[in-house]
Amino acid sequence: MPRRERADDRARRAAAIVARLAEAYPAAVCSLDFTSPFQLVIATILSAQCTDKRVNLVTPGLFRRWPTPETLAAAKQRDLEAVIRTTGFFRSKARSVLGCARALVERHGGEVPRTLDDLVRLPGVGRKTANVVLGTAFGIASGVVVDTHVGRISRRLGLTRATDAVRAERDLIRVLPQEHWITYSHRLIEHGRGICDARRPACESCPLAELCPRVGVKPA
């Protein structure tokens, strides 16, 4: 964060940033394909350390073969590993996916719960996945999803200094209006893919340029 910026000035700047993001990316949505909260939970577990594009190649086959929590809960670990292999870390992801499907069936009657507390108790589901599911599948603003794009750009924008996701989320929750918690992440992810690249941010064509102190960005 800019060292001498007062909290109310930062809040005003954050409000201007979210307004500018809304103009620049009015239609930004989660880039994982899903047709139900169940599918989104599983897709989000698979997206750890993997691109959404790759996950979207794998999930259609997975959900054709195991369309419900009940059928997935009965899958064999080895069969599931073969299907999700290309998403990386496939053994531990298969364990998480199976554990999650079984917990959904055993504890929640096959339904995805709608609270953060219940979601983070599911195997393979951390705070980030829970926020994704609550925000994207149910429209519940439980927190701010901080992935690599959101963390990096929020630091450049001076809205947090934290490099770990939990602390960064805490800072963002303080400064962002709650009605923007869900869309902020979707829009920043699109901004990170298109303009605020990790190595070469295109500051000269950035719609946030006047509002951004470019913390840690080396001049081109």
Ligand code: SF4
């Ligand atoms: S001005 Fe540069 S560093 Fe700031 S958000 Fe835009 S591209 Fe990223």
